[in-house]
Amino acid sequence: MSDEDGYFGESVAAAYDESLADMFRPEAVDPAVDLLAELAGAGRALEFGVGTGRIALPLARRGIPVHGIDMSRAMTARLRAKPGGDAVGVTIGDFATTRVPGTFTVAYLVFNTINNLTTQDAQVACFRNAAAHLRPGGCFVIEVGVPELRRLPPGQNAVPFRTGPTHWAFDVYDVATQAMSSNYVTVVDGRAEYEYYPFRYVWPSELDLMARLAGLRLRDRWEGWTRTPFHHESRGHVSVWEKPAG
Incomplete structure (x- = not known):
């Protein structure tokens, strides 16, 4: 959708x-x-x-x-x-x-x-x-x-899938509700920009x-x-x- x-x-x-x-x-x-x-x-x-x-x-x-x-x-x-x-x-x-x-x-x-x-x-x-x-x-x-819940360390709810000097991306899981989100942080001209996309796995x-x-x-x-x-x-x-x- x-x-x-x-x-x-x-x-x-x-x-x-x-x-x-x-x-x-x-x-x-x-x-x-x-x-x-x-x-x-x-x-x-x-x-x-x-x-x-x-x-x-x-x-x-x-x-x-x-x-x-x-x-x-x-x-x-x-x-x-x-x-x-x-x-x-x-x-x-x-x-x-x-x-x-x-x-x-x-x-x-x-x-x-x-x-x-x-x-x-x-x-x-x-x-x-x-x-x-x-x-x-x-x-x-x-x-x-x-x-990919098996990638979650005990006690954590986030899994990174992209890292770099100016860009980070990670998924966050809620195993109780199956809600998840993909989160993106990008540094542009020294300032961080954040994007968030909700999903249900x-x-x-x-x-x-x-x-x-x-x-x-x-x-x-x-x-x-x-x-x-x-x-x-x-x-x-x-x-x-x-x-x-x-």
């Missing part, structure tokens, strides 16, 4: 693609698009949290009709301005609850975006919304990390239960888009839930 008035407004949108340049490289994009195009087949694809079109645009170039839901007008304006941006339908709204016309053969959430829904109720609603958009036999796909088994509540069943789970087997040391997963046919 993107919130124009909050965490995904103009200041974030203006630098989003550049700040995540590695995620726009073909080796990061192509395997995801390959799998999603295969699941879409001759049908339509629906992206929850379409953003600036990192996945939606190359998927549309494969000939797949793509529609996206996002709350951020600033992010989706970047999508529209890109070559082929007019081929992707966009609805402004909360992807946990916003409905769009028609049915789809695949709905998907990539790059940990399910965690942007900061309550369990919202995450459950997201699964139900996906199921309501899918035709029988259609699939809901989520790419998300496995919570979620376990694979918890996602499976949410899927069951929405009438979906787990079909596949891999470590990533290249379909490497998921195992106990995997730091993330791509999971596919299917809406039963008939």
